[in-house]
Amino acid sequence: MADTRRPLSPHLQIYKWQVQMVTSIVHRATGIALAVGTLLIMWGLLALAGGEASYNQFKTCIGSPIGLVLLFGWSWALFFHLCNGIRHLVQDAGAGYAIAQFVRSSWLSVIGSLVLTVLVWAYVLAGGAA
Amino acid sequence: MSANANSKDLRNPLKRARGLGSAQSGVGHWWTQRLTAAGLIFLGIWFVAFVLCSLHADYATARAAVARPWNALLLIAFTVTAFWHAVLGLQVVLEDYVHTRWLEVVSLVLIKFVAVLGALACVLAVVRVALGV
Numbered sequence A: 001m002a003d004t005r006r007p008l009s010p011h012l013q014i015y016k017w018q019v020q021m022v023t024s025i026v027h028r029a030t031g032i033a034l035a036v037g038t039l040l041i042m043w044g045l046l047a048l049a050g051g052e053a054s055y056n057q058f059k060t061c062i063g064s065p066i067g068l069v070l071l072f073g074w075s076w077a078l079f080f081h082l083c084n085g086i087r088h089l090v091q092d093a094g095a096g097y098a099i100a101q102f103v104r105s106s107w108l109s110v111i112g113s114l115v116l117t118v119l120v121w122a123y124v125l126a127g128g129a130a
Numbered sequence B: 001m002s003a004n005a006n007s008k009d010l011r012n013p014l015k016r017a018r019g020l021g022s023a024q025s026g027v028g029h030w031w032t033q034r035l036t037a038a039g040l041i042f043l044g045i046w047f048v049a050f051v052l053c054s055l056h057a058d059y060a061t062a063r064a065a066v067a068r069p070w071n072a073l074l075l076i077a078f079t080v081t082a083f084w085h086a087v088l089g090l091q092v093v094l095e096d097y098v099h100t101r102w103l104e105v106v107s108l109v110l111i112k113f114v115a116v117l118g119a120l121a122c123v124l125a126v127v128r129v130a131l132g133v
Helices: A019-050 A052-063 A065-092 A099-125 B013-017 B028-053 B059-067 B069-097 B101-131
Strands: none
Touching (some): A019 A052, A019 B059, A099 B028, B059 B101
């Protein structure tokens, strides 16, 4: 364990909440959620390869109310991680570090992910490819 | 003159250390995480589009969609890259927050095992569907 008698830097609860803190934390949280979601994709592919019975079972599970809520959460997590990931790649290239730009791109990630999630689920609820 | 154990090594010690950093693996992790991220921008958008096009598909339609060569190829690329990117990200999270050394090492090994098995399972499933076996 770390020696906690030494002075420690202040932790999260000390700071005033700012949008760039939220995007940073949520980027990690959505990353963890998406890692679990990758297992769902694996389940779907294995179910499809396993035959008609296992595929229908998979469809019933993800089509159930709990399944749909999880899918909704995962779709938003994917779009947030996608938008904010692009933002991080831009920052890795050395751009967008002025405080105003940093705050603006954080909001862009949040709003962009919500817009994409709403669009996708509007498409799904409208009947999809039918 | 030479302070290291390999006194017969003709290379300058600086040559061996340069670019490796304190972790001894250089920027390999960081760079691979960015590379897989860049790939997943395209593969992820393609995957969402693929799923939206296959909504409510019955068994035969779904199999036919996955079996199409480009779809099979991109599905394999997407799942392998996703597991790879996931394990690199989870590794950083575990290194940051798990402070008990043995627990940290065990969980780091565990996520790698799960990710490799998961990626292989996805590849096997897509290949089975694509080849119709």
